Amino acid sequence: MESSSSALSRLSNLQRHLQPPHSNSKIRQGLVKLSPEVAEALSTGHPVVALESTIISHGMPYPKNLETAKEVEAIVRENGAVPATVAILDGVPCVGLSMGELERLATLGTKAQKTARRDIAHVVANRGNGATTVSATMFFASMVGIHVFVTGGIGGVHRHGEQTMDISSDLTELGRTPVAVISAGVKSILDIPRTLEYLETQGVCVAAYNTNEFPAFFTERSGCKVHCRVDTPDDCARLIDANLKLKLGTGTLIAVPIPKEHSASGGLIESAIQIALREARLETSQLHFVFNFFLQFIIYFASSFTYMELDP
Numbered sequence: 001m002e003s004s005s006s007a008l009s010r011l012s013n014l015q016r017h018l019q020p021p022h023s024n025s026k027i028r029q030g031l032v033k034l035s036p037e038v039a040e041a042l043s044t045g046h047p048v049v050a051l052e053s054t055i056i057s058h059g060m061p062y063p064k065n066l067e068t069a070k071e072v073e074a075i076v077r078e079n080g081a082v083p084a085t086v087a088i089l090d091g092v093p094c095v096g097l098s099m100g101e102l103e104r105l106a107t108l109g110t111k112a113q114k115t116a117r118r119d120i121a122h123v124v125a126n127r128g129n130g131a132t133t134v135s136a137t138m139f140f141a142s143m144v145g146i147h148v149f150v151t152g153g154i155g156g157v158h159r160h161g162e163q164t165m166d167i168s169s170d171l172t173e174l175g176r177t178p179v180a181v182i183s184a185g186v187k188s189i190l191d192i193p194r195t196l197e198y199l200e201t202q203g204v205c206v207a208a209y210n211t212n213e214f215p216a217f218f219t220e221r222s223g224c225k226v227h228c229r230v231d232t233p234d235d236c237a238r239l240i241d242a243n244l245k246l247k248l249g250t251g252t253l254i255a256v257p258i259p260k261e262h263s264a265s266g267g268l269i270e271s272a273i274q275i276a277l278r279e280a281r282l283e284t285s286q287l288h289f290v291f292n293f294f295l296q297f298i299i300y301f302a303s304s305f306t307y308m309e310l311d312p
């Protein structure tokens, strides 16, 4: 606990040092709405933790989503920081939501547009409601001077991403926005080794908490080693501090494995996911077989007709 509070004070000193109060928000006045609590915390150098909102609107049904959002905010408060949930409401990017706004977002559910960086201008221009993903949340957090952001899982490179190019903009955002993202890793349905390769290309420092391995969201292990290990909140604060002071310009990803007490249920979910993936692969290969069979059939007939036409 002592090391966690010294890490908090280190971060808040850093925030004060690197971010003269409201320098950004003054420049961008009117573009982003800060909740009074977040504005006060940022101006006094009190630690602030950003939270995303896609997980609220798209990740769970109502009212579970609202309960979880409140619970997460309460955990941030219990640990001495101010939570800043980010969302776009009626076209206004909000950093820090009131209980009413949180409730509104939760009841909107999927009617709130899933908003990644590429969607921000569109949602704002149309005065829409947007639930921000990791990339959009990082963008707004950085804009107002919040350096730490906590979430469940970030997006990554999808399986077969080398063919589909389906790569989450969360990864490019980590390569361009100096915010530390603390998460349980990436979803295990994604391609974890390629996600880590992509982050390396983007120059993102990926650290794992109390382990040498990148966690697999529902389980502690993914089989992928990381180059940076952090063991205490102080280690994390020093890493974030170095990244910001050196103005590397990139984000930091700190992956925290699922707590031991939940690893049994996590393992159960993970094995169900692996079975589903195997079944999907099998179905795809059966479909390929049927498709190839019909293709050969069509080619055979088409060529017979062509011969008949050429040589009646």
Ligand SMILES: O=c1[nH]cc([C@@H]2O[C@H](COP(=O)(O)O)[C@@H](O)[C@H]2O)c(=O)[nH]1
Residues within 6 Å of the ligand: 052, 054, 055, 058, 059, 116, 132, 133, 134, 135, 152, 153, 154, 155, 156, 167, 168, 169, 170, 187
């Ligand atoms: O288990 C989950 N992890 C992450 C997300 C959300 O999905 C986003 C990534 O979406 P995409 O793969 O479309 O970039 C993340 O930033 C996060 O907001 C989610 O819905 N479920």
